Amino acid sequence: MNTEYIESGILELYVFGLLSEEENLKVKEMADSNEDVKAEILSIEKAVIDLSYSVSPYLSAEVYNKIRQQLIEKHEGVVQMPRKSTTGSYLGWAAAVILLFGLGFQYYQYNQATEEVQATKTERDKFEQMLANVSQENTQNEKALAIIRDKNNNVVSLAGQTVAPEAYAKVYLNNEDNKIYVDIAGLPEPPKDKVYQVWALKLKPQLDPTSIGVLDDSQRTQNKGIFAVENFEGAEAFGITLEPAGGSPSPTLEQLYTLGEVKS
Amino acid sequence: MTQEELLEQIYKKDSKAFTLLYDMYSKSLFGVIFNLLKDKEESEDVLQDVFVKIWKNIDSYNESKGRFFTWILNIARNAAIDKLRSKGHNNSLKNLSVDNFVNILDHNTSVSNKIDAIGIREFVKKLKPVCVRIIDLLFFRGYTQQEASEELAIPLGTVKTQNRNCIRDLRTILEV
Numbered sequence: 001m002n003t004e005y006i007e008s009g010i011l012e013l014y015v016f017g018l019l020s021e022e023e024n025l026k027v028k029e030m031a032d033s034n035e036d037v038k039a040e041i042l043s044i045e046k047a048v049i050d051l052s053y054s055v056s057p058y059l060s061a062e063v064y065n066k067i068r069q070q071l072i073e074k075h076e077g078v079v080q081m082p083r084k085s086t087t088g089s090y091l092g093w094a095a096a097v098i099l100l101f102g103l104g105f106q107y108y109q110y111n112q113a114t115e116e117v118q119a120t121k122t123e124r125d126k127f128e129q130m131l132a133n134v135s136q137e138n139t140q141n142e143k144a145l146a147i148i149r150d151k152n153n154n155v156v157s158l159a160g161q162t163v164a165p166e167a168y169a170k171v172y173l174n175n176e177d178n179k180i181y182v183d184i185a186g187l188p189e190p191p192k193d194k195v196y197q198v199w200a201l202k203l204k205p206q207l208d209p210t211s212i213g214v215l216d217d218s219q220r221t222q223n224k225g226i227f228a229v230e231n232f233e234g235a236e237a238f239g240i241t242l243e244p245a246g247g248s249p250s251p252t253l254e255q256l257y258t259l260g261e262v263k264s
Numbered sequence: 265m266t267q268e269e270l271l272e273q274i275y276k277k278d279s280k281a282f283t284l285l286y287d288m289y290s291k292s293l294f295g296v297i298f299n300l301l302k303d304k305e306e307s308e309d310v311l312q313d314v315f316v317k318i319w320k321n322i323d324s325y326n327e328s329k330g331r332f333f334t335w336i337l338n339i340a341r342n343a344a345i346d347k348l349r350s351k352g353h354n355n356s357l358k359n360l361s362v363d364n365f366v367n368i369l370d371h372n373t374s375v376s377n378k379i380d381a382i383g384i385r386e387f388v389k390k391l392k393p394v395c396v397r398i399i400d401l402l403f404f405r406g407y408t409q410q411e412a413s414e415e416l417a418i419p420l421g422t423v424k425t426q427n428r429n430c431i432r433d434l435r436t437i438l439e440v
Contacts, residue, residue: 007425007428008424008425008428009424009425009426009427009428010424012402012424012427012428012431013402013409013424013427014330014331014334015331015333015334016334016337016402016403016406017330017334017335017337017338017341017406018402018406018407018408018409019330021329024328024329024330025328027330028327028328028330041331043435043440044431044435045331045333045334046438046440047431047434047435047438047440048399048403048431048434049289049292049333050438050440051295051365051388051399051403051434051438052291052292052293052295052296052299052365052403052404053291053292053295054295054388055295055298055299055365056291056292056294056295056298057294057298057304057307059290059291059294059308059311063290063308063311063312064286064290066312067286067311067312067315067316068282070312070316071282071315071316071319
């Protein structure tokens, strides 16, 4: 039955498009239910496609471009989406792409701007910090200067001794408010675990040192090297020694850095 | 890619579907159109119209109408025949069959895909003359069996089977 059907030649006419609608449907039914018929149709089709292909003259790519162009111009979007919402889709995709690029660009710009703001903020913080530092420094300087400048000061210069001939220091005796300040800007930074200790000295009838302050060197930067020490009335001289951390009950004279006599 | 796969791409609204469609069938349709018009520029114009038409009407195709290739073959043949008529060739339309696809293979030096074409040309020339004519009329020109039997002066009842035999010869030659 199948062979007879195939041999009848109807499948060729089916492929050539020469059958009526009704006949077409019958062939389709046969093809759907019969693999041999279906395979035969495909072979016939392949043969005529190859044959017609072979008689085609050179077909330039320009023709393809023209058709595409025509489809895009006259039926916007048809090439991309032949079914439904023809106009919308092509434009839609285009719009989506543009939007995407737009968003991308915006995001990029946003990031750039954020980075710039961040950088500016960091810079500003840095400047503010610098300004604060300068103000603080200034305040400290003024404070130090005020102490040194006070007209009621009696200034005692302490000269460098054997262990530190280059060292020097000054003691300011303020007779008005009975305060004593030591300026150790001229002393080298003490070694670790060592501190400077300030002594008020009585020279007569015998040398009698009294500790008036152990200097915390960590404060040196802040106070510009000017330390307030305990008041001591009747000092005749001042000395500064290097002592173990925490200070010593009596001065280590081998470590006497500076010494100066009060002139009255 | 098979016709079924192509249709799937088209139904899926795949954006490459048009290009696939064109790649698969443009040369064959161009061959059919050129076989009728014998003018390359005119054939290009018609091919352009044909593909626009196919794409515009692709929704109206369904498998109950026959093979997809058959559907587009009909569009191409009809467009080419319309072109001939519009040019006032209607009188000579039937007489054109003298110049069939084998002549094109013989005389057209710009036949595409030369290696293939030369091979096919040699093979196709092995077809019996009656087969060249019958395939030319039925496939390339879309003649009805009635028209073909008159043209070829053969009994109407034998057109279908003769054509069958000729296509079988062609398939043997092309090894399809």
